[in-house]
Amino acid sequence: MTDMTMTHSDKIDLSKARQTRVGGVILILLALLVLFVLDVPMGSVATFKLSRPTDAIPLGDLVVPGGPFNLVAAGILAFLGVRQFLRGGGRWTSLSLGIGFAILVLAFLIWATTGKSFSLTGMLQATVVRAVPIALGGLAGVLSERVAVVNIAIEGMLLAGAFTGALMGSLLGGWGGLVAAMIIGGAFGFILAALVVTYRMDQIIAGTVINLFVLGVTSYVSSQVFSNYRALNNAPVFRSWAIPYLSDIPVIGPMLFNQNIFVYGALILVGMATYYLFFTRSGLRARAVGEHPRAADTLGIDVYRTRYVHVIMAGMVAGFGGAWFTLGSVGRFDENMTGGRGFIGLAAMIFGRWHPVGALAAALVFGFADSLQQKMALLNTPIPSEFLAMAPYIATIVVVAGLIGKARAPAADGKPYVKE
């Protein structure tokens, strides 16, 4: 037995050492990439606009000399890489890699903007907007996985919310549509809970089936009904609503305080969920159900009820996030318009270590990748737009692959509970 534990810990040490080396090599490669591929001629500048002339407090443009920045970025990357390769390890690995990728993104931005000008504030604002459905999807994932229900159905719930938002928004107005979207999301949460908690269907299959079902129903109705009755698919859009004074702050104002209710709603929901899960008694109970349902049951917590309640809440959050696609941006529903955002939300949840704030932060990273590719398409970079469009998906894979080892899911995640 001692033999086996020895080899086991040896193996862990070995894989850690290898991970450290790999991290170092990656950073050195990034340094070479910045130096030779993203090279910028000396003396050229990249101009970032920080504010519009109409803003209350106008700021000057941020002018970055491209050449020197490029050299410094490559230098820092090389230093981090060599350091990591020789004596990195532990927490340094992820920290160095994080800093390394941030520098890479900056160098890329400056390379792409050289000789042109580019609205930084606009991109950051788009980042926040595009992070909203991902953050809400991630939050829905946190709520259900904290009670140990794996929720692959978030994609379907988002799509159902988007569809219902468009349909009921057209009939009842924006607020009616929003409420209806949340109710439908909650209903699919109930269906998921019923399938996996009561009927003990496999959680992944149940989620996949809900996704297929929602895709089928929404596509069917949109081709069967919406194509003939266009008025049913023409919902009002929630306009952005500037918070007085705060929205005048440069850069941060447009990002956070001049947005529509979906952005504010997402921020408030993340705050509420954090407080609820980690600072209230019922939040503690919910987490207990996710970690050790048998113990929770023994202490008198109704495991089934807790799972139902939280998966329904998750569904409502996802329904709200789904309404963003229609009521928060274009007002009309298109087939499969969520385009995998629910799955990216799940990746954000993993990246955010099953914590609402973490999921929000991860969603902002994805939102950044998403808005970056959109703005880059405007700058006419030599990179084909299709490859830029892949960025969020590749980022998702990197995140899921790179962080799964360190993040820990709730212990009972994915396991049905059979009451004795």
Next chain:
Amino acid sequence: MSLSNQDLQKALLRPLGRGRQEFEDLVVVPLIAVVIALLFGMVVMLATGVDIGTIGRAFVALAKGAFGSLNAVSETLTAAIPVVLAGLGLGLGFRAGLFNIGAEGQILMGGLAAVIFGFSFDHLPFAILMPLTLIVAMLVGAAYAAIAGALRALTGAHEVISTIMLNLISYRILDYALRQPFVQKEGRSDPISKSVPDAAQLPKLLDWIDPNLRLHAGLFLMLAMVLFVWWLLFRSKIGFAFRASGENPDAAKYAGMPSGLIIVLAMATAGGLAGLAGGAQVLGVLERASPGFSAGLGFDAIAVALLGRSHPVGILFAGILFGGLEAGGRQMQVDAGVSIDLIGIIQALIVVFIAAPLLVRAIFPWGFRKDGKGAAE
């Protein structure tokens, strides 16, 4: 997300009891599932304002379009070929404890590779080019799936998320490839590839009766692969390793099976079959690549693999049923004006009832043995 593979397995391969229970699980549950799903389809049509007469005509058209004529049978089998091929791969993955949602991307990559290879070597004779093109499709599909397998084996990244992301990436790769001058059809500005030369196409089987019959030689490929997967899973050493690590990964590991290698191999085999599905589709039906030409085949294949209980023969029948729904759905759209998307709803419902036998037993308590054993599983 730590999903327990044993649980997945338990759900997919519900312990087949003996005799009556087995009959209920394999025949009664699927039949009831199909009936309930069709009834629900009727409810959906009613709810969207389709009148009773049209609903009747829709169901008649569905049946007629699926099995009502030689043309219908030809269409049904043609539609079944790719979903059965991809479904075989997915079923094999399920047996090995891998929930591969990436068939869609693997089909696209395999099909795209087949098209490019086909028109690039159009001087080769049929006897060489056609098999070689299929092999290329298979290898590319296998390589694309192996990415997700390797990520799972090396880093523990869950294959559900990585395969979904690979699907989304494959759409972009396809869009990009279709814009390239050497792929895009000459003189076209829309993204469409050059055509596959005749020497690479799967020959039509029934065009001597009527040139409109689309059934192609992929039928034999499909049947051969059903046999091959059955042999692989139940008669070969590697198939035993797949099933063992699916049933109980820890036990398989302690028995000395290389778990990482098994994951990569199982994913690659599944991807190879999906790539073959993509190849058969472009070489037998489409004759070229266009954006999103897989048209959701990869997702239908998931349903087919679940419906067929991850057994090659079950997948064959499930695929023919889905092919029938597809062909009948097109007829339904023409005859009764009901959107073919209705078929998607019916297919999803069939899978719900298949994957949750407890639910079917709860809705239809009669028809099942009433000693409580069935309900308790």
